[in-house]
Amino acid sequence: MISLERAFGGRRILVTGGAGFVGSMLVRRLVEAGGRVTVLDDLFTGRTDAIPAGAEFVEGSVTDEPLVRDLVARHGLVFHLAARNIVASTANPRDDFATNIGGTLNVLLAARESRVERVVYTSSASVYGNPRSIPINEDDGLVPLSPYAVSKLAGEHYGLAFYESYGLPVAAVRYSNVYGPGQRPENPYCGVVSKFMTAAYEGRPLSIHGDGGQTRDFTFIGDAVDATLLVATHPRAEGEVFNVGTGVETSVNDLVDVISRVTGRPLQAEHIDRRDVDNIRRRVVNIEKIRRMLRWAPQVTLERGIGQTVEWFEKSGLAQQATAAAAAVPRAG
Numbered sequence: 079m080i081s082l083e084r085a086f087g088g089r090r091i092l093v094t095g096g097a098g099f100v101g102s103m104l105v106r107r108l109v110e111a112g113g114r115v116t117v118l119d120d121l122f123t124g125r126t127d128a129i130p131a132g133a134e135f136v137e138g139s140v141t142d143e144p145l146v147r148d149l150v151a152r153h154g155l156v157f158h159l160a161a162r163n164i165v166a167s168t169a170n171p172r173d174d175f176a177t178n179i180g181g182t183l184n185v186l187l188a189a190r191e192s193r194v195e196r197v198v199y200t201s202s203a204s205v206y207g208n209p210r211s212i213p214i215n216e217d218d219g220l221v222p223l224s225p226y227a228v229s230k231l232a233g234e235h236y237g238l239a240f241y242e243s244y245g246l247p248v249a250a251v252r253y254s255n256v257y258g259p260g261q262r263p264e265n266p267y268c269g270v271v272s273k274f275m276t277a278a279y280e281g282r283p284l285s286i287h288g289d290g291g292q293t294r295d296f297t298f299i300g301d302a303v304d305a306t307l308l309v310a311t312h313p314r315a316e317g318e319v320f321n322v323g324t325g326v327e328t329s330v331n332d333l334v335d336v337i338s339r340v341t342g343r344p345l346q347a348e349h350i351d352r353r354d355v356d357n358i359r360r361r362v363v364n365i366e367k368i369r370r371m372l373r374w375a376p377q378v379t380l381e382r383g384i385g386q387t388v389e390w391f392e393k394s395g396l397a398q399q400a401t402a403a404a405a406a407v408p409r410a411g
């Protein structure tokens with residue numbers, strides 16, 4: 079891994095979406111490395127208590143063009159994570175368009191104007207849709223199947239077009255199902271790991287959409303953040319997009335087994351209807367490109383990652399809350 083102090087110490091860094099799950103962990107690492115970090119977040123899903131001490135917080139939206147321009151002009155490096163998530167996007171595509179596409183364009187135009195050193199854009203493996211073959215390579219077909227996938231891909235394409243057309247140093251990562259400490263279950267859009275963990279502590283059956291045979295590539299937060307930091311500094315990352323995952327395909331049913339084992343709580347699953355947003359059957363990404371070009375590899379297995387998430391769940395009081403909530407509800411029969 080690069081020396082974070084050398085790479086980020088003393089630099090002025092803007093993180094949009096820095097009050098969110100991935101953004102707040104990224105901000106923590108940057109602040110620890112001595113970066114002078116500003117967070118721009120409208121608190122749509124983000125929380126002020128997630129923003130690490132030492133970072134400056136500006137409450138506002140990436141759709142606010144003058145604000146973005148002013149902030150970007152005062153920073154040399156931009157991590158652009160602010161986005162409406164898949165559930166919100168499916169419910170309100172116009173809002174998704176304004177934030178994920180319009181907001182990204184605001185960031186890129188401002189970055190071009192003030193000649194920032196690099197913009198890192200966080201895209202999603204959802205841009206691949208249902209892949210023809212797995213593991214999925216970066217240059218495989220892109221078939222966005224949700225408004226969210228369309229807007230994340232548009233942001234990515236704009237970024238790379240700004241690199242080609244104006245020489246703006248942009249690099250992008252495509253995350254695949256990031257999970258881990260900090261992903262809060264009370265956020266209605268949180269990932270499946272966090273939801274299952276809560277159900278485990280509540281002692282109620284897990285709700286699985288569909289048969290549970292759908293697969294994903296679950297990526298530990300620490301690994302995703304390491305990859306993002308590397309992409310921000312590596313000379314070969316400019317103008318490139320990288321899959322960030324593990325290369326390991328895990329079914330939702332397998333995930334349930336791992337959570338059962340690690341929490342020591344035997345879990346039961348109940349199968350409910352598939353959701354609109356769950357239209358991808360199999361997903362696992364090929365991580366050879368980032369491994370080869372940037373020498374990055376994931377460090378944390380699913381079992382260990384779930385272990386760390388369980389520890390955080392217990393330390394943060396979420397486990398106790400879930401257990402107490404379950405005890406307060408009288409059980410039928």
Ligand SMILES: NC(=O)c1ccc[n+]([C@@H]2O[C@H](COP(=O)([O-])OP(=O)(O)OC[C@H]3O[C@@H](n4cnc5c(N)ncnc54)[C@H](O)[C@@H]3O)[C@@H](O)[C@H]2O)c1
Pocket residue numbers: 094095096097098099100101118119120121122123124125138139140141158159160161162163177181200201202203230252253254255256257269
């Ligand atoms: N978590 C994953 O599994 C995953 C997978 C693929 C891609 N991504 C991408 O990674 C990034 C971070 O995702 P996350 O999981 O931390 O989600 P998150 O919802 O926790 O974080 C997103 C943050 O952006 C903020 N935000 C939303 N709209 C905004 C706006 N208009 N202006 C300013 N801030 C705004 C939210 O309040 C939140 O703090 C996003 O770009 C997302 O598309 C995440």
